[in-house]
Amino acid sequence: MAGDAPLPEAFARWFASRGWSPRAHQLELIAQARAGRSTLLIAPTGAGKTLAGFLPSLIELAAQPADRTSSLHTLYISPLKALAVDIARNLERPAAEMGLDIRLETRTGDTSATKRARQFERPPDILLTTPEQLALMIAHKDARALFGGLRRIVLDEIHSLVTSKRGDLLALGLARVRKLAPEATAVGLSATVREPDQLRRYLASGDPSGELADLVTVAGGAAANLSILQPNAVLPLAGHTSRHAMAEIYAAIRAHRTTLVFVNTRMQAEFMFQELWRVNEENLAIALHHGSLDVGQRRKVEAAMTAGKLKAVVCTATLDLGIDWGDVDLVINIGAPKGASRLIQRVGRANHRMDEPSKAYLVPSNRFEIMECHAALEAVAEAAQDTPDAKPGALDVLAQHLLGLTCAGPISADAAFAEITSAAPYAALTRETFDAALTFVATGGYALKSYERFAKIRLGKDGLWRVGDARVAQQYRMNVGTIVESPMLKVRLGRARASRTGGSPVLFGGRVLGEVEEYFAETMLAGDTFIFAGEVLRFEGIAGNEVVVSRTQAGTDPKIPSYAGGKFPLSTFLAERVRRMLASPAEWPRLPKQVGDWLALQARKSVIPKRTQMLVETFPRSDRFHLVAFPFEGRLAHQTLGMLLTRRLERLRLRPLGFVCNDYGLCVWGLSDMSAAIADGVLSLDALFDSDMLGDDLEEWLQESALMKRTFRYCAVIAGLIERRFPGQEKSGRQVTMSTDLVYDVLRRHEPDHLLLRAARADAATGLLDLQRLAQCLSRIRGRIVHKALGRVSPLGVSVMLEIGREAVYGEAADTLLAEAEEIMMQEAAA
Amino acid sequence: MRALHHRTLTFPGPAIQGLPQPAFSVGGLEAVPHHSGALYLPSERALLLSDLHLEKASSYAARGVFLPPYDTRATLASVAVAIAAFEPRQVISMGDSFHDRTGSLRLEPDDATTLRRLQAGRDWLWLTGNHDPDAARGLEGEVADEIALGGVMLRHEPAHRGAEPEIAGHLHPAARIRLRGRGVRRRCFISDGNRLVMPAMGAYAGGLNVRDGAIQRLFDDGADVWMLGDARVFQVSRTLLMPD
Incomplete structure (x- = not known):
């Protein structure tokens, strides 16, 4: 039987014509498919993962008669519709070169209704689509007919899906498809993960055999060439802009073919883009790409990127996943990576050839982030992974x-x-x-x-x-x-003129620049300036569903902070490493001198907490009293903690006024002397941080959160x-x-x-409130709080304090705020 | 600009328990706003309720949207709080008491009982509204399109004519303020001393920002705003009012 040869002749010839030979894992997947086994393939970027996933389908289809009745043979699911389209393009070429008569179609939200209907009447051999489209297809009355003859399911980048609600939806869809096509085998393609068994189990969703999917792993690839970009300038204590390193970043872009500059948030992307153009004396082609930009704008950037016309793209996670953007030879990650696995995947975007090392720079934007970047480098060197755990389906x-x-x-x-x-x-x-x-x-x-x-x-x-x-x-x-998108408002360029009654502004129609989250727009007052779509805009007001903005004069500084909060909190894994680094003075010499000096100063002025301890400092400043704590649990958990702490302090009549936090710590301030309250026994830190706050206090807060x-x-x-x-x-x-x-x-x-x-x-x-992590934190620090009363802010404390003014301040209940508004009126009346 | 009466009085009623309630005057009538959204007129011993929108959830259910069917009892619970606070002789529901024409016929037996208890021992008047032009079919109480009380007209939709003093509902006013980076949006009373628009009391009733033209055009010379807090009403400075 011809099936016993590793590769049919047409395929062997094609490989030879390209000067390639099939890789071991590609042959292994062919054998797996012949044996009717479902398989998880874990391989680094550039290992020919996609081709490995599709080869068995191409081989089977090539063996079928040309006049076969049309029937769906292979279903491919990608987390991104752009990726589905990209893969389709990449598959068409080998299929054409081998002279295979295969119908290959994509189905995304952009596919016309006519084409979608036709795909049910006359299915293609291979359909490339997304989890949402799969959900729609299985809900179709003709789903049974469409999927009945399915042989193979390919799930791409499944590591990025499994721990999300989309992953839950896809698992249910997979179970359904398997029910309709019990003969079909599944193959999952994934980057390296911490728990491969978790993915093998996921891939077995609905498998009648009930067995985990088999595992095929491709070893490492070349080690990435990772380093921290060391700017000459003094590193800021806080902030997330990396403004200090702009000259070095620009020099790196100039010295490489094509650079991807990754940032964590849209606002950081805007800022970085702005700053790069400020120093772009050579007018290098540097573009901006993030999810809130107008679609047409994004497509233009993607096209220019694929055509090799761009020198650099500043982008957010929208470009995280497997799309091949051509000749990228450098990745620059701005700020700390927040997680080791995320960093590894981002770095993989540079250089799609497995045997060559990817090159990447990390650019920490403050001193804490330097420690975090060092921790991430160590983790990458050890190939340690911190992909999240599976959780029960939503x-x-x-x-x-x-x-x-x-x-x-x-x-x-x-x-x-x-x-x-x-x-x-x-x-x-x-x-x-x-x-x-x-x-x-x-x-x-x-x-x-x-x-x-x-x-x-x-x-x-x-x-x-x-x-x-x-x-x-x-x-x-x-x-x-x-x-579910946060409610978004269109940003329209226009000139606002207050209406006679002082109501909504009247605007003269201008161009739509993109969209911003409603809650971001709500933080602004008319006249505030902010960066969007690469320019500094003046906020005029909200009219209907649109934010009306006007252009500002060149040189205007944006007033509204450009850091709207990181999307990803610091991973538990990296946090643990940062705590360890902080607690071990022996490791400090490996850090840049200014960071080592900063920590030494902290040891002199206050305390360096041990790895298992949590440091709390209290001190007066201006006419306020501050409490700074360092749990290192990420901003989401800190935000929840801050809310609960202020409630408790309020109950103790210590008159808290507000708090801010970052990934490493939080700062609460108020009108009462907290050092004195601790000394007098009025305030017990063990009681303040007791995990019973997750009971009634939490319930009470959830009412209005x-x-x-x-x-x-x-x-x-x-x-x-x-x-x-x-x-x-x-x-x-x-x-x-x-x-x-x-x-x-x-x-x-x-x-x-x-x-x-x-x-x-x-x-x-696990989401916006990160309660699980907060609970783990509170039990970790029980009995291990070390307190230091200080006369002034400590070197570590400064970095949290500096968030004040950058971050929204959280405070007390609505009634307190309303009472304050009433007070303002009384003062006006008395004046 | 009209001079307004800003003063704080301690209402002598039994349930106020010493809490100072802000009070103001509308067309010369003393009015005490309550954080439930109700308005008490001491001289008439009358309690005004507006835009209860009872049975809104069951109205949506017919369209396949299954909102929790507890809006009627939640709304009646805040009516009960207001009635207990003032023990009025008469209650006037200012229109849109039900979300649609047949809402009063869909009341759950428990909710109907609650409503009857609230009505017992006092006069009850349903004004008609655009959602419930027949007012409350099949229920206790009188029905009217509008009524004059102590020289002030009470009606559902504010009339745009004349200088006649008026209390109305319909517009669901809400105000938003921002202080120290935090925003609060609450339902509110808005008045210029001659006309007053009441907040909606319905549990699922949305709110219209007082900066919206539909409300602004009723108050050419400006107006004051009393926002509903969790435990009391707050008169807030109009300089703090923000659009949504």
């Missing part, structure tokens, strides 16, 4: 999927339960919770059963659930997916309680925010155990 995603299943045809609860628990994230789902989700989909799942007559899905006499009417399927299609409300809104949208486009409010995402807050308040009071609140709490534990 309940809001489950609800969405259940409705999708019913849209495709009648389902039995028993069969659906068996299928869903075969998906790895839902393996531990209880029947009780499953039933609650089903009831939620049907009628909202409230204890007060008042919506029975409006049910979206109903249980028939035959024991099967069916959709109530055709409108339900329509609703489902509008709401599918797990990505804007972050919790935002988390709830996401769950409500994903679960389908609130439509993405709420009836009668299509025009404004802003009013939806309002409504879900009200819904949250009411539901919390009347049915605290409702499925959606459970979903929101689960998200809060």
